[in-house]
Amino acid sequence: MSATDTAKSMAKQYVKRAAAKKIAAVMLKNPYVLAILGVILLLIALMGLLFFFLLNSGADTKPNTDSLIGNGAIPLNADFTGGHANVSSIIRSYEPLIREEARKNGIEGYTELLLAITQNESGPNPSVADIMQASESQGLPPNTISDPYLSIQIGVRVFAERLRAAGGDVPLAIHTYNYGMAFVGFVLQNGGKYTEDLALQYSREHSIGIYSCIGRDPNNYRTQAGACYGDIRYVKKILQLFTPAKSDFGNLAQGNQIFDVNQVHTIMKQFLGMPYQWGGRSPATSFDCSGLMYWSFSQIGIKSLDGNAETQFNNTVAVPDGQQQPGDLVFWETYKPAPSHVGLYVGNDSFLNSNDNGIEYSSVSKWSKAYKFLGYRRIIR
Structure with a gap:
């Protein structure tokens, strides 16, 4: 667009804004118009209250609860594709970009794995623009890249290259993202398949110079192992961010959850004693029953609990009688013939929920x- 066209466009926008201001001024001077606007606003407010209205009542005591035991999460498929990475909402917001770059590089099935790598590289709340820490793979100092999109472009391409170099050995490709491409050659010369022992050996051999363990924190696991090059636990940290997907539910019924129950329980119980708030979905407002579930689970990357209690009921799967376990959700009908109250089951007949008494432990029975x-x-999911 030429400078002239730009000026014309700006002029048109100015005329439109000026006309809108005049129309608004005339309307606001008319008492009938103001009355109509007031009625409309009142109707909108009433509809909002009706929409968020969820009845939660019942006076229960607060029973004691045992400590909860969670299970480490694993990827869904044997080839490490699919699954669901429990990452923060900030990291999850980059999924479309990561998926598109993965598609371009022929590895779209590894999108969730790449999300897990991203969070492990920069944390759940990144303070740097190089969110995939791709600078060093280009021979640059850490955090040289100042554009998250560029970091994703390079990071995804690098992982794809290392996945191909590793011959489909995904743990090797993952650790190579941390150690560098030379690690592939090292593994190929020492049996040809990734093992944790080889990762430890490689790190020890390279823990010299700036990577030396001398003078480092003696309590750090790397220092104690004499392996300060890279992160010897890199693969484990990535895999701990994964959960099985829907097809694994048959195994979950045997006693495993797809998330760390202790983690969710710890998040949720910090709000004990806060008042009940219709439509509340954040600590800033307090919570209603479904809002407490949604906010707490979203902190570990589970987004399928948006909506009210009925929506959450429809987005979960029934547990056979006698197979309930801590971490399951529990539902009731209260004021209407549909699910209208929900809580987190924590064992021993107890569930954590937000009701008219506030956020508390209540008795299922x-x-x-x-x-x-x-x-x-x-x-x-």
């Missing part, structure tokens, strides 16, 4: 005497 019990349901 007591609630089931007062309201229609809809059962336990499990999060599968």
Whole structure:
């Protein structure tokens, strides 16, 4: 667009804004118009209250709860494709860009794995623009890249190259992202398949110069292992961010959750004693029952619990009688013939929820005497 065209466009926008201001001024001087606007605003407010209205009542005591035991999460498929990475909402926001770059490099199935790598590289709340820490792979000092999109472009391409160099040995490709391409050659010369022992040996051999363990924190696991080059636990850290997907539910019913129950419980119980708030979905406002579930689980990357209790009921899977376990959600009908109250089951007849008494532990059996019990349901994605 030429400078003239730009000026014309700006002029047109100015005329439109000026006309809009005049129309608004005339309308606001008319008392009938103001009355109509007031009624409209009142109707909108009432509709909002009706939409968020969820009845949560019942006076329960706070029973003691045992400590909860979570399980380490693993990728869904044997080839490390698919699954779901439990990453922060900030890292998750980069998924479209990462997926597109993965598609361009022929590795779209590894999108979730790349999200996990991204969070491990820069943390759940990145303070740097080089979110995939791709600078060093280009022979540059750390954090030289100042554009997240460029970091993703390079980082995804580098992982694709190392995945091909590793011959499909995904753990090797993952650790090579941390150690550098030379690690592939080292593994090929020492049996040809990635092992944790080889990762440890490689790090020890390269823990010299700026990577020496001398003078480092003696309590750090790297220093104690004499392996300060790279991160010897890199692969484990990546895989711990994964959960199985829907097809693994049959195994979950045997006693495994797709997330760390302790982690969610710790997040949720920090709000004990806060008041109940219709439509509340954040610590800033407090919570209603579904809002407490949604916010807490979203902190570990599980986004399938958006919406109200009925939506959460529909986005989970029924647990057979007697197979409930800590971490399952529990539902009741209260004021309407549909799921309208939800809480987190924590074992021993107890569940954590937000009701009229505020955020508290309640008794499953007591609630089931007062309201229609809809059962336990499990999060599968």
